[in-house]
Amino acid sequence: MPGEIAALRSFLKPYEIPSRSRLLILTHSHFDHIAGVPYFPEYAVMTSSAWDRDNEERAIRQLEHFDTEFYVDRPWKQGSLPFAKIHYPVHHHETVGPFQFFHTPGHTLDSISFTYKNVLFVGDYLSSLEFPFINASLPDYKHSLQVITELVQQSSITTLVSQHGPPADGTEILTRIDSAHGYIDDLCHLVETAKQQHDAWSDVLAQANSLFYQGRPIPLGLKSAHERNLKTIWEEYHQSLHPSSFPKS
Numbered sequence: 001m002p003g004e005i006a007a008l009r010s011f012l013k014p015y016e017i018p019s020r021s022r023l024l025i026l027t028h029s030h031f032d033h034i035a036g037v038p039y040f041p042e043y044a045v046m047t048s049s050a051w052d053r054d055n056e057e058r059a060i061r062q063l064e065h066f067d068t069e070f071y072v073d074r075p076w077k078q079g080s081l082p083f084a085k086i087h088y089p090v091h092h093h094e095t096v097g098p099f100q101f102f103h104t105p106g107h108t109l110d111s112i113s114f115t116y117k118n119v120l121f122v123g124d125y126l127s128s129l130e131f132p133f134i135n136a137s138l139p140d141y142k143h144s145l146q147v148i149t150e151l152v153q154q155s156s157i158t159t160l161v162s163q164h165g166p167p168a169d170g171t172e173i174l175t176r177i178d179s180a181h182g183y184i185d186d187l188c189h190l191v192e193t194a195k196q197q198h199d200a201w202s203d204v205l206a207q208a209n210s211l212f213y214q215g216r217p218i219p220l221g222l223k224s225a226h227e228r229n230l231k232t233i234w235e236e237y238h239q240s241l242h243p244s245s246f247p248k249s
């Protein structure tokens with residue numbers, strides 16, 4: 001929101017000295033992660049080298065929808081958020097100054113994580129507020145969790161910043177990774193069982209909606225994300241059983 005972005009700009013002011021580079025690192029192309037770019041015109045933008053312009057275009061439309069529904073004023077006033085001008089596309093395992101970057105797709109195709117000293121930043125992975133949002137691909141998501149786990153175990157990471165909700169410190173990081181795996185395992189088990197029993201999609205959906213995450217029912221506001229996860233896993237599982245029935249992309 002503009003007020004939060006203004007607070008960030010004030011926070012950064014003392015650090016904006018001529019000898020220091022100004023960089024915005026976009027961890028992925030969701031609208032709540034790109035809406036701030038025009039507020040920092042003198043900053044260079046870093047993204048994954050696999051930046052997904054199609055997803056960015058969808059995000060721009062979502063932002064316009066959000067802003068017009070809730071009467072949010074933005075610096076561009078009319079029209080839409082412009083596409084991000086990318087100055088530094090980063091590759092998997094690339095090191096730039098004090099940062100080391102990793103491609104961690106699964107949440108989106110263009111998700112990246114990066115380390116700075118003992119802190120690991122992961123865009124929308126392992127938040128304490130939400131279960132995994134698997135918008136791109138389950139195998140990618142699981143592989144990225146593995147990459148993140150290895151980083152935590154092998155690179156003396158002490159803090160994880162997930163971008164929504166509070167950071168995780170120490171053993172809390174592995175606890176969150178376990179929770180994410182638990183959620184994914186529950187959905188996969190549901191899908192496999194349903195396929196074996198030839199259950200209808202509506203039955204599977206009803207069962208998924210009665211699942212608990214971290215001891216609580218799925219919150220109402222996250223049900224659509226939960227159903228999207230189920231659909232992704234359902235389709236990927238079906239595709240793995242009957243690959244020829246799906247058109248190749």
Ligand SMILES: [Zn+2]
Pocket residue numbers: 028030107123124
């Ligand atoms: Zn996201």
